[in-house]
Amino acid sequence: MTIGNDPGLDRRGFMIGSVATVGAAAALVTGAAQAQSRSTSAGSLAVDGKGTVFTGDTIDGKKVVTSLDVKDLEAGQTHRLYFQGVETPTGQHWYVSVTVTRGAKPGKRVVLTSGVHGDEMSSIHTVHTVMNQLEPAKMSGTVMAVTDISRPALESMQRRWPNQGRGIDLIDMNREWPGNENGLTAPSRHAGLLFNRLLRPNADAAIDFHTGTTGFEVTAFNIGEIDRPEVKAMLDLYPVGQILNMPKAAYPTVLHNAFIDVGIPAIAPEIGAARVLDREMIALFVEGTMNVLKHYGIVAGPMGRTAKGMAVFVGNSGFPVLATAGGLVEHLVKLNDKVVPGQKVAIQRNSFGEVVAEYTAGVAGEISGQRSDAMSEPGNPLAFILFNKAPQDGVEIYPE
Template sequence: MADKPQKGIKRRDLIKASITTVGAATALSANTIPVAAQTSSSTEAASGKGTVYTGETIQGKKVVSALDVNDLEPGRRHQLYFQGVQMRTGEHWYVSVIAARGANPGKRVVLTSGVHGDEMSSVHTVMTVMNQLNPAQMSGTVMAVTDISRPAMLAIQRKWPNSSRSIDLIDMNRVWPGNESGTAPDRHAALVFNRLLRPNADAAIDFHTGTTGFEVSAFNIADMDVPEVKAMADLYPVSQILDMPQHAFPTTLHNALLAAGVPAICPEVGAARALDLPMIAQFVEGTMNVLKQHGIIVGPMGRTGKEVRVFIGRGAVPIVATEGGFLEHLVELNDKVEAGQKIAIQRNSFGEVVAEYTSSVTGEISGLRTDVMSEPGDNLAFILFDKPVPNGEDTYQE
């Protein structure tokens, strides 16, 4: 069957149309324990003026409603709960915080995961990095937040199931830096951003994976026009980088941090709902390189982008289903493709081919649908490409 034309997308819309960057898993914590309401004193720490303890503990860990890592004892590893958004029952959603405060002063790097609730390799990556750190031998601080969107993680699904004002599913990576007067996920994002992440970050790395039913290659999303951001992205031994300018998608966490003056990147670590240990190792190696670059830990650099072939995509295009049926890919992740190359076919329940899909660009495969069945509008593939930019703006041709 002849291809139906695919609509082009401009660069600023490419992530929305295609890649569903991605979170992780932990359980809902101790809702039976009484929790103090957020107080106005918490606003002080939003400006980096201090830590606010609620007076409560959960599973033996102290609860804070605002944090300044400089208040923590040097040379030690600290485990805390951050008091997030309050729900209609009066209870709060909590966020797990691990802080390795070095014995000596230095830079502060924040590692985050769990913005989407079905992203497991991202959480495991952060945990692995933190378990390799020895605060007694560090300069500066590494703070990790592994479960930002806990309601989504409880359901092991991408989006926050919000019912505070209407029944809806909210993508937490489309609401940053949040709004303390908005819906529950908006309020939660604002609290986490203003009272936990931004005050403690000289640099940040927000880890994701592909979403349920759609896997991605090992790649980084980064605004390569920002020197500090490029320096971080280049330290990862991964094969692809999506060069996404900050203004293209300002409501993702890493871009919101960048807008607030914190150099940040977004690694993508494979498929959702599973652990890809070999791919995780690549991102652990790259993250340890970043910590060495910032002088937080010492030691020889591991592999970087200089040791692997890195394809930098200045644009991206999705392949979108035009029919319903059973999908069969003709390419694999990281494959090079040419414009006009057939990359997938689709069959109906009689086994007849109802659609064939071709690439509209020359580039590399960075994402593929893993759910075999699909319907019109589903993303089937995600292709990174590089080409001259006419008149200073990328245009995605049909």
């Protein structure tokens, strides 16, 4: 999840992401035993969409590529491949799953990504559901899905990539884009390989799906810059009640903004809680994504539900309500509730059941996220309030 910030608070020690046990995660590379002869050097790879390069390897019957141009794949079919990412500490590779549904007729290319954070399951299921509805023989254009970008994080269902540079560093891969193929960390290099050789060359538009993080649930909302007409057009095609109008300057290194930087319209949906499948929310984002594909003429048919006629709340910042004590958290408002300054939104009790802290809204807005773990220590976010910050107040970035 990505969200704005308020400058008036001390956030020392504020970290949302889970710090899960990662001892064995970096050693688990799906399909590594099946792949042979991985001797392709970086200098021999096609870069920036200049063609498809197959390594000659297969994993579970799926061919491995180090660079992809979807025009090289047969039209009217769905293709399943592995993209060879950065090397692991043992010198093997992290492989990323790639599904390409190429229509029988030419047209626009839309890229769907998920798994940038390893604890976000509803985002992956949303992309799977969309891809399973596509009929390539009836399509004009191409949809490419990449659903497990941060493989080592996904192996242990944790938010961050366990990098092995100085002991184990936990790196948020959604602060690494567009990456650097010669960067100082494996996640930076992995991002650079994917962006240069897989994602950017095959996208006329992109959608990067996320959820809340472990211990913190969000409502159904989209992130995108509404001042960009093509971005606003995509945002308006989703039947969800909130939009975070986030300027690119707030988070320049998240994936959807890396697409924006190279002229590709992109948004980032947020789909409920981490580590679970929220089927009700997933259905909303599947419907909205199919609307986007219809908007670009890739699939035919009438539009589903959109934001038209909905009371969509648009804000440009997220006001954090941070715990000042430890104890059991009781929320007094729900996701999507409107709040006003001074309204009590949560209380906290100690082990005796005594109220040790009360929390109020500091701004007028709507609840966009709440802590889902029932207990909290000081410094954890208990809630985010989507609101509108005045332009003169500037933008401050959360560490997560």
